[in-house]
Amino acid sequence: MPTLKKAAFAASASRTATEVATTAATAKKPKVEKPFLLDAHDGCVVVYFTEDGLDFAEVEVIVNGVLPEGGYRFEVRPDGMAVTWMRAFHRACFSKDHLRDQMGESFSLSNNRVTAYDNVTEVMKKAKVTPDASNFYWGEPQVVPLKSKCTGTPKITELRFATGENAIRKGKTHMQFSTIYYCRVLLSEQRSSNTAAVNKQTVDLLDLPSSQSENNSPPPRRNDRKRAHRGGGNEVDDDEDEDDNDGGYGGGGRGGGGGVGMKGTKQWST
Numbered sequence: 001m002p003t004l005k006k007a008a009f010a011a012s013a014s015r016t017a018t019e020v021a022t023t024a025a026t027a028k029k030p031k032v033e034k035p036f037l038l039d040a041h042d043g044c045v046v047v048y049f050t051e052d053g054l055d056f057a058e059v060e061v062i063v064n065g066v067l068p069e070g071g072y073r074f075e076v077r078p079d080g081m082a083v084t085w086m087r088a089f090h091r092a093c094f095s096k097d098h099l100r101d102q103m104g105e106s107f108s109l110s111n112n113r114v115t116a117y118d119n120v121t122e123v124m125k126k127a128k129v130t131p132d133a134s135n136f137y138w139g140e141p142q143v144v145p146l147k148s149k150c151t152g153t154p155k156i157t158e159l160r161f162a163t164g165e166n167a168i169r170k171g172k173t174h175m176q177f178s179t180i181y182y183c184r185v186l187l188s189e190q191r192s193s194n195t196a197a198v199n200k201q202t203v204d205l206l207d208l209p210s211s212q213s214e215n216n217s218p219p220p221r222r223n224d225r226k227r228a229h230r231g232g233g234n235e236v237d238d239d240e241d242e243d244d245n246d247g248g249y250g251g252g253g254r255g256g257g258g259g260v261g262m263k264g265t266k267q268w269s270t
Contacts, residue, residue: 035120036094038129038139040087046144048187055187059083059144063179066160070134074156074183075141080149083183088136094121150185157182 044061059074072087092098096117100107107114124130131137158181165176 034127035123036129038089038137039142040089040139041142042085042087044085044142044144046146048148050191055190056184057083057146057148057150057187058185059085059183061085061181061183063087063181064163066177066179067181071136072181073138073141074154074181076150076154076185077143080151080188081146083144083146083150083154083185084141085144085181085183086138086141088134088138091131091135091137094124094137096121146185149188151188152186155182155184157184 042061042063044059047058047060049056049058063072067087068090070088071090072085075084075086076082077084094117096109096114099114099117103111103113109115129137158179160177160179163176163178167174167176
């Protein structure tokens, strides 16, 4: 019995030592939180529609305010199954310079608040987070998944609308705006009714003759508008022959000269 108790005590002590060591190792590696975040996520919707016989997907992003030119990006993922959205932040927002107006006379380079902003800037530099040539900082993109694969170059448009709010700057009132940004992309797989080639062929269901066959050709027209009259060798139109059969006295006999007939008759000459 004493041996069993010693073994149990030793096992318990070993487990305790292991737990303490694990806890200590975890405590030595605390998760470091960055003092900055450049990832921007805005409200968005995705719609699918057809226009001029083509199928599109359109991503709509709503932003409070107006972004500067070159201050946002829409991109299509290489696999065509998502659109990414990014908007930038100007470097002035992360420097101490903008504190001058806010702090007024209390601003100084030795002020603890000012040096705190300097410290964050240094952390960003160590993380290789630097502004681009336009003085913009960029974070990770916001990914908007699509239900269908898209292709081609996206079409980007924007729509501004007044919010009803006003801001006063240097004694002047300025109307405030928000903006809707649109990204339209063409779907890779178009509906068959829009893009499939139409297969056309002619079949004979009623056993009708072809329009080019001889049996279906019209009969030749008889050239009977001219014919001999009274054996004299003269040719007249049918209408004239009918007029000649009407009442009246015609001119002479065989080969004779013509007399004058009554109304409705015609004169004939040899």
